[in-house]
Amino acid sequence: MRHVIALLIENESGALSRVSGLFSARGYNIESLTVAPTEDASLSRMTIVTTGSDDIIEQITKQLNKLVDVVKVVDISESAHIERELMLIKVRATGKDREEMKRMADIFRGRIIDATDSSYVIELTGNQTKLDSFIGAIDTTLILETVRSGIVGIGRGDRILKL
Amino acid sequence: MVLTGAEIVIRCLQEEKVDYVFGYPGGAVLFIYDALFQQEKVRHVLVRHEQAAIHAADAYARSTESVGVALVTSGPGATNAVTGIATAYCDSIPMVIISGQVPTAAIGQDAFQEVDTVGITRPCVKHNFLVKDVADIASTIKKAFHLAKTGRPGPVLVDIPKDVSAQRAEYHYPKSVEMRSYNPVVKGHQGQIKKALKLLLEAKRPMIYTGGGVILSDAAKPLTKLVRKLGMPITNTLMGLGGYPATDKQYLGMPGMHGTYEANMSMHFSDVLLAIGARFDDRVIGDPNHFAAEPRKIIHIDIDPSSISKRVKVDVPIVGDVKDVLEELIRLLDENTQKQDTDALATWWKQIDEWRSRDCMKYKNSDEIIKPQYVIEKLWEVTGGEAFITSDVGQHQMWAAQYYKFDKPRRWLNSGGLGTMGVGMPYAMGAQLAHPDAQVACVTGEASIQMNIQELSTCKQFRLPIKICNLNNRYLGMVRQWQELFHGGRYAESYMDSLPDFAKLAESYGHIGIRVDRPGDVEGALREAFSRKKDLVFLDFQIDQTENVYPMVQGGKGLTEMILSAEDL
Ligand SMILES: Cc1cc2nc3c(=O)[nH]c(=O)nc-3n(C[C@H](O)[C@H](O)[C@H](O)COP(=O)(O)OP(=O)(O)OC[C@H]3O[C@@H](n4cnc5c(N)ncnc54)[C@H](O)[C@@H]3O)c2cc1C
Ligand SMILES: Cc1ncc(C[n+]2csc(CCOP(=O)(O)OP(=O)(O)O)c2C)c(N)n1
Ligand SMILES: [Mg+2]
Numbered sequence A: 001m002r003h004v005i006a007l008l009i010e011n012e013s014g015a016l017s018r019v020s021g022l023f024s025a026r027g028y029n030i031e032s033l034t035v036a037p038t039e040d041a042s043l044s045r046m047t048i049v050t051t052g053s054d055d056i057i058e059q060i061t062k063q064l065n066k067l068v069d070v071v072k073v074v075d076i077s078e079s080a081h082i083e084r085e086l087m088l089i090k091v092r093a094t095g096k097d098r099e100e101m102k103r104m105a106d107i108f109r110g111r112i113i114d115a116t117d118s119s120y121v122i123e124l125t126g127n128q129t130k131l132d133s134f135i136g137a138i139d140t141t142l143i144l145e146t147v148r149s150g151i152v153g154i155g156r157g158d159r160i161l162k163l
Numbered sequence B: 001m002v003l004t005g006a007e008i009v010i011r012c013l014q015e016e017k018v019d020y021v022f023g024y025p026g027g028a029v030l031f032i033y034d035a036l037f038q039q040e041k042v043r044h045v046l047v048r049h050e051q052a053a054i055h056a057a058d059a060y061a062r063s064t065e066s067v068g069v070a071l072v073t074s075g076p077g078a079t080n081a082v083t084g085i086a087t088a089y090c091d092s093i094p095m096v097i098i099s100g101q102v103p104t105a106a107i108g109q110d111a112f113q114e115v116d117t118v119g120i121t122r123p124c125v126k127h128n129f130l131v132k133d134v135a136d137i138a139s140t141i142k143k144a145f146h147l148a149k150t151g152r153p154g155p156v157l158v159d160i161p162k163d164v165s166a167q168r169a170e171y172h173y174p175k176s177v178e179m180r181s182y183n184p185v186v187k188g189h190q191g192q193i194k195k196a197l198k199l200l201l202e203a204k205r206p207m208i209y210t211g212g213g214v215i216l217s218d219a220a221k222p223l224t225k226l227v228r229k230l231g232m233p234i235t236n237t238l239m240g241l242g243g244y245p246a247t248d249k250q251y252l253g254m255p256g257m258h259g260t261y262e263a264n265m266s267m268h269f270s271d272v273l274l275a276i277g278a279r280f281d282d283r284v285i286g287d288p289n290h291f292a293a294e295p296r297k298i299i300h301i302d303i304d305p306s307s308i309s310k311r312v313k314v315d316v317p318i319v320g321d322v323k324d325v326l327e328e329l330i331r332l333l334d335e336n337t338q339k340q341d342t343d344a345l346a347t348w349w350k351q352i353d354e355w356r357s358r359d360c361m362k363y364k365n366s367d368e369i370i371k372p373q374y375v376i377e378k379l380w381e382v383t384g385g386e387a388f389i390t391s392d393v394g395q396h397q398m399w400a401a402q403y404y405k406f407d408k409p410r411r412w413l414n415s416g417g418l419g420t421m422g423v424g425m426p427y428a429m430g431a432q433l434a435h436p437d438a439q440v441a442c443v444t445g446e447a448s449i450q451m452n453i454q455e456l457s458t459c460k461q462f463r464l465p466i467k468i469c470n471l472n473n474r475y476l477g478m479v480r481q482w483q484e485l486f487h488g489g490r491y492a493e494s495y496m497d498s499l500p501d502f503a504k505l506a507e508s509y510g511h512i513g514i515r516v517d518r519p520g521d522v523e524g525a526l527r528e529a530f531s532r533k534k535d536l537v538f539l540d541f542q543i544d545q546t547e548n549v550y551p552m553v554q555g556g557k558g559l560t561e562m563i564l565s566a567e568d569l
Helices: A015-025 A054-066 A095-107 A129-138 B003-014 B025-039 B052-062 B074-090 B117-124 B134-149 B162-166 B192-204 B212-216 B220-229 B259-267 B288-293 B323-332 B342-356 B372-382 B395-403 B422-432 B455-461 B477-486 B502-508 B520-531
Strands: A001-009 A033-036 A044-049 A070-075 A079-093 A113-114 A119-126 A142-150 A153-156 B002-004 B020-023 B042-044 B068-072 B095-100 B125-128 B155-161 B168-170 B207-210 B234-236 B272-276 B298-301 B316-319 B388-391 B439-442 B469-472 B511-517 B537-542
Touching: A001 A015, A001 A054, A001 A153, A001 B162, A001 B537, A015 A033, A015 A044, A015 A054, A015 B117, A054 B192, A079 A095, A079 A129, A095 A113, A095 A119, A095 A129, A129 A142, A129 B511, A153 B422, B002 B003, B002 B323, B003 B025, B003 B162, B003 B168, B020 B052, B025 B068, B025 B095, B025 B155, B025 B162, B025 B372, B042 B511, B052 B074, B052 B095, B052 B422, B068 B074, B068 B220, B074 B095, B074 B117, B074 B155, B095 B134, B095 B162, B117 B125, B117 B155, B125 B134, B134 B155, B134 B162, B134 B168, B155 B162, B192 B272, B192 B288, B192 B298, B192 B316, B192 B323, B207 B220, B207 B259, B212 B220, B212 B323, B220 B323, B234 B259, B298 B323, B298 B455, B372 B469, B372 B520, B388 B395, B395 B439, B395 B469, B395 B477, B422 B439, B422 B469, B469 B502, B469 B520, B502 B511, B502 B537, B520 B537
Parallel strands: B020 B042, B020 B068, B068 B095, B095 B155, B125 B155, B207 B234, B207 B272, B272 B298, B298 B316, B388 B439, B439 B469, B469 B537, B511 B537
Antiparallel strands: A001 A044, A001 A070, A033 A044, A079 A119, A079 A142, A079 A153, A113 A119, B002 B168
């Protein structure tokens, strides 16, 4: 099962490697991991997308909690939540492909944020499936480069992860 | 008061009432050694290899209730320390290790004797720090001690660049520590404790299984009280020996791979299993599926939530400190009105006594060749069961655990989790320094002892009168046993040629060495050794080369699938 784990961690050097080291040492999967400081500069927030049986996910949250720098851990995928990912995708845009690319970007509510004679950079946000379907929908031979941020996630309504 | 970083380090150690620092100097810690030199409260023990410094500090902690402290230089000093740190980590031993680092400006430049100590040790410490500002030294060391000894204990490393130890700052040692990210649970949940008690009282075939957590939490007293009140059978893991008196009739011996028949059968066929500060290690329960196949309710008390339901699903988890929870259980039991099922318990004891009557620890003694079991039995007699016993890793370790009956906690020092050959002598050093008047014996093998044999020199310098009992079988015995049983008797590299004359070797360091060849001389040699209160005596027992450790549960097998003796094969 796929799970989205959000955590608050002391914003100290080495904190990220403690988390990633834990996953590799114990053989847990990481699909994606994102991290950035929060409005409180002493804290970073991390979103980790992982997969595993219930037992493994239970161990993952326990092991994360055990890290001395980790302040709070929540499996936000246990209840209603929102996930977003940002993708920047550079595509060849010449001839008839140019118009088609623009049309596809519009359909997926993407924005063209850079254009040259022969290429576009399209910015797209959404959940993982939406970004995957965009890639599925365009002619993949036209893709020059893609970069994805990995998932960030937040609980809905009054489910709040804060100190 | 303005002090140098090095002076601050030493002040902090004084503040923590550290008696001994075990270490080895080098360039990156010269300022710290200079500060150490100029005071007398904190004493330094100069070892001959950094690994031994960590082991000795670890043993100091194991044999007392305090935090062990070690000091090493950057680069090779730190890498030599890693085995020791990992050993302490695997057994949850509270330690603070201070390592020197190259100057801050040189970090990342491939400087002389630079390694990423924080990176290398990260997976084998509870936590570690690189101190970049002299003003942070005191608060970091305070945190290090706090982390090492609270919650699930463990080693904490503080890496200090050379320039930081030379700079000056206002010294102030914090009185307490607040860490928003670290708040271990001590008090167990009331509702859960009540549930546990109810289950125990209703149990028809109860079994109590305790481990290192009892020792670490200093809970032997409340444990003994509770177990006696309940009248239930108990087993202690290799790390938990001495948590409950081994000479008591409710004690069934050690469980697991080399545990007793009665302990393993009772673990397996219990209907309620109370696990206390023990982590369902693979050497204890064997194949987890085989173990889980027999239905039983499990209550698990542990301070580390990640130890619970890790290998075995638990029905009543209680997160908290063993001592705290046991005291609460005793209190609830005292005011309890529910009747215990004593009839069922009596029937259960009948079954257990039948298992016991197999006498799985019996061995065939000989008057021609020394049996290792016999040496340990005599060691127990000669020391009145009161000694601090350290061991290395191998068959001798198992025989020591099986045949020395530990009645008190913190008397048995060995590497259970990592299984590190070479700990024996440094452990004896740490224990002897912590208990100068006590009898301290190191039970070892001719291979293990050679992994830190250089410490004979440290023992001379610090006049440590430890007794080394070398169960010399001229084999990597534990390896040879597995090869005999599971690899068709092909003894690949498990025989050591060219062994030294250990008695002479000990003498060359200024100690006493005695070689013992005959069973009739075992007791006399032991008595002679322990009568020499001021001398280190190296007893080199030439034992039966091919003796094996039984009972044995082969790796991956179920707990009830024991080989009880050679006749079972
Ligand atoms: C050659 C060899 C053979 C071995 N054979 C056996 C064998 O036959 N039988 C055997 O038992 N072992 C054997 N071992 C040892 C084995 O590998 C494990 O080290 C050992 O079984 C673990 O002991 P434990 O479960 O008591 O846990 P420990 O490693 O001692 O862990 C302690 C547990 O208590 C918890 N704890 C710590 N402090 C507290 C506190 N204050 N309050 C509450 N909980 C706390 C910790 O979180 C942890 O879960 C062998 C080792 C070697 C090297
Ligand atoms: C550092 C290290 N290397 C290898 C091993 C694997 N090992 C476990 S027991 C053993 C043999 C120990 O021989 P000895 O000290 O003579 O003890 P014996 O088993 O003969 O009593 C070995 C090599 C280990 N535990 N530790
Ligand atoms: Mg040997």
